[in-house]
Amino acid sequence: MKVTRAVAGTAIAAALLLTITPQSAPAAPATTDATTDATAAAQGLRDVAKRTGVRIGTAVDMAAFNADPPYREAIAREFNSVVAENVMKWGEIERERGVLDFTAADQLVDSARANGQQVRGHTLLWHNQNPGWLTDGVASGEIDATELRQILKRHVFEVAGHFRGRIVAWDVVNEVIDDSAQLRDTIFLRLLGPEYIADMFRWAHQADPKAKLYLNDYNVEGVNAKSTAYYELVKQLKADRVPVHGFGIQGHLGVQYPFPNNVLDNVRRFEKLGLDTAFTEVDVRMPMPPDATKIQAQAYAYSALLQACLLAQRCVSFTVWGFTDKYSWVPGVFDGQGAANILDENFAPKPAYDALKTTFTLGGR
Incomplete structure (x- = not known):
């Protein structure tokens, strides 16, 4: 599918080549059409994203979903795709061996x-948030x-099978390559060897043949x-006829x-292997407290990632990892950092939110 633009593609491509620093972050793109501005302001993100063919999603904290009506209302208003922040992870679904709880999911x-x-x-499958009975065992x-392989197969069929036909895509294996570009040292690699990755995809495809299956x-x-290590892994999986359909780029x-x-170049090389692509967990944190420069840099980073998705041919979704600073995971993990999301703690839009709306409004396919 050929990509067309309401603005010059060269301008967007040039923006993607810029290096973001607190001192040199460019302004988020601005539209000069007052009518377009007024229309977009009255719409949610899902409304302006609709015509681009790229879904806009968010991770959902189910505790907040049940306790906070404005949080729940914003999810319905702003997004046409959702992903569970935690409640579909193995450690949440099967805390006790053989006892599965899908209530929240x-x-x-x-x-x-x-x-x-x-x-x-x-x-x-992830190397974190697994049930204690598994890791202890x-x-x-x-x-x-032998037993671990049987447990993995059962897990895939039970979970993917439970949601069969209701999930558009699965992150089948998450973070299986480490920051030194080697297969991550996990209990799965140590006991089963690298073949466990192909097994996971084959089992997931059997459990739900219509779901798109991703590395993430x-x-x-x-x-x-x-990313090059993933590129080579995908080539090998494809050569072995493993049903891998997509590459998920988190974007933290x-x-x-x-x-x-080279974000766009990276996305395009995976697409040339026959994969869909998606930005799956986007947030942009900053050292606290925020200031005008950091906030503008954040808006640029969100917009630049979305521009890469819109310019690519097979980027299907752009998912933010939480949308309000009220429930962000960042302060609990990165000491002294926060304000990573597109709405503030009171659900007010930040410049990053406006930048995403403008980018969707100007972009198209």
């Missing part, structure tokens, strides 16, 4: 269907390689050693770091 899926939203599944030797990771926005950025180089 089913609630999210049911709500999404009522709101006309698609659901991404996150995640079938492997550590003690109670669970050996952070620090792979641009062309670098880690910080304004204090250079903007990743």
Whole structure:
């Protein structure tokens, strides 16, 4: 599908080549059409995204969803795609071996269907947030390689099978390559070897043949050693006829770091392998407290990632990892950092929100 633009493609491409620093972040793109401005201001993100063919999504904190009506209302208003922040992870679904609890995950899926939203599944396998009975069993030797493979297969069929037909895409394996561009040292790699990755995709495809199946990771926005390791992994998986359909680029950025180089080039090389692409967990944190320069740099980073998605041919969705600073995961993980989302703690739009709306409004396919 050929990409067309309401603004010059060269201008967007040039913006993507800029390096973001607190001192040199460019202004978010601005439209000169007053009518377009007024129309966009009255719409949510899902409204302005509609004509581009790129879904706009958010991760959902189910505790906040149930306790905070403005949070729940904003999800319905702003997004046409959702992903569970935690409630589809293995450690949440099967805290006790053999006892599966899909209550919270089913609630999210049911709500999404009522709101006309698609659901991404996150995640079938990760090295974190696994049930204690699994990690303890492997550590003690109670669970050996043969049993671990059986447990993994059962897990995939139980979880992907439970949501069969209701999930548009799954992050099948999450963060399987480390920051040195090697396969991550996990209990799965140690006991099962690298073949477990192909097994996971094959099982997921059997469990839900219509779901798109993704690799997903952070620090792979641009062309670098880690994203190249994924590129080579995908080529091998495709050569082995493994049903891998997409590459998920998380997009956890910080304004204090250079903007990743060659984002569009990176996206396009995965698309040339026959994959869909998606930005799956976008947020842009900053050292606290915020100031005008940091806030402007944040707006640019959100917009630049979205521009890369819109300019690509097979980028299907752009998902923010939470949308309000009220419930952000960032302060609890990155000491002294925060304000990473597109709405503030009172659900007021920040310049990053406006930048996304403008980018969707100007972009098209």
